[in-house]
Amino acid sequence: MFAELPLTALRSFEAAARLTSFKAAAEELHVTPTAVSHQIRQLESWLGRSLFQRQPRGVTLTDDGRRLFRDVHGALLDIGQSVAALRPRPDTGCLTVTTPTSFAALWLVPRLGRFYARHPDIAVRIDTCAQVIDLEHNAGVDLAIRYGGAVPAGLHRHGGLRETFGVYGAPGQAQAEAAQSPPALITVEWGDSQLYCRTWDAWCERAGVDWTQRAPTVRAYDEEHYAMYAAGAGQGLVLASSVVAAGSVARGLLEPVRPEIVVPGETYHVLCVPGRERHPPVRAFLRWLDEEIAASQPAP
Structure with missing residues (x-):
């Protein structure tokens, strides 16, 4: 059943496809780049279709190549796992x-x-x-x-x-902060820099407050955990994902402001x-x- 399968060529193909380089595949397999190229050309001839697009600075997979890579990569993973489990000292x-x-x-x-x-x-x-x-x-x-x-x-x-988004502050200070007009706001600027601006606007609209429209003090951080640490230290109110804020709320480091007001997230x-x-x-x-x-x- 498997006698005609070109296993050596398939292994060369998997390495070259994963590394997007015949040279890198050759180094991993401890053979020459010429040997890898030869194996892949034999495989393409056997299949009757191209698997790679050759370019001056590397190779990319064709649609057929991507389909074959997914199947071959998964099959080799399964084989590797089965063999590892049977070894006298299985891998950790x-x-x-x-x-x-x-x-x-x-x-x-x-x-x-x-x-x-x-x-x-x-x-x-x-x-x-x-x-x-x-x-x-x-x-x-x-x-x-x-x-x-x-x-x-x-x-x-x-x-x-x-996730959903809500507003949080330091325990014992959050409600006092929210009573200010407007409070200091803590936000995050990463990836889509407008994500938090839009979500702050949406939260304020649902809460019936005009905090973002009244030139508030805005303190920005490039990571959510920095923004939450700042809020926990009493530097203002933070807009945060329910996913990443849950642990801080459970440990008493943050408390929600108007928890009934939430904005859908991702x-x-x-x-x-x-x-x-x-x-x-x-x-x-x-x-x-x-x-x-x-x-x-x-x-x-």
């Missing part, structure tokens, strides 16, 4: 999760103790690099938690965490390359994440 379980900095600092990391208590043999590496990572070509990342936007085609989406999507969700450490992490998300979401 580990996984890498890329996530926005504030989500990691304020939601994910404080909860990880419960994951480690259940899975002490699995190491979780948190990557908060601001650059968007191409999961299909970066085998070093298992899961991506991404904020808002459309889910990229070809990726597996596992659940999601929906969703944190959990994404991976199809097939990666079957990797045992990833599967365990996703199961735990589902439980944490269910426990943190407000009742309907």
Whole structure:
């Protein structure tokens, strides 16, 4: 059944497609770039279609190449996991999760103790690099938690965490701050710089206040966790996501201002390359994440 499959060529193709470079694939496989190129040309001839577009500074996948890469990459992951499980000393379980900095600092990391208590043999590496990572070509990342936007085609989406926005302040000071006319406002400027401006305007409209229209003192930070620390220190009122503020509220570091006033937000999507969700450490992490998300979401 599998006698005619060009397994060596498929392995060369997977490495070249993931690394978008014949040279890098050759270094990973400990062969020459010429050998990788030869294997891929043989595979293209065997299939009767082009898998790569050759360019002066690298290669990109054709539509057929992208389809084949998803299947081959997932299959090799499954084989690698099966072989690792049978070795006399199986590899220690580990996984890498890329996530926005504030989500990691304020939601994910404080909860990880419960994951480690259940899975002490699995190491979780948190990557908060601001650059968007191409999961299909970066085998070093298992899961991506991404904020808002459309889910990229070809990726597996596992659940999601929906947010709302509200206003928070330091315990014992929040209501006094809100009574000022207008209070000092704390906002965040990152990514879509208009996101927080629009959401502040929407919250004020729903609350029936004109804070954003009366030239208030505005203190801006480039990360949500800095803005929330500032609010907790009594520097003003912060507009914050219910997802990242929940832990601070539970620990008594912040209290909501007019909690009945909320503005809909975005969703944190959990994404991976199809097939990666079957990797045992990833599967365990996703199961735990589902439980944490269910426990943190407000009742309907």
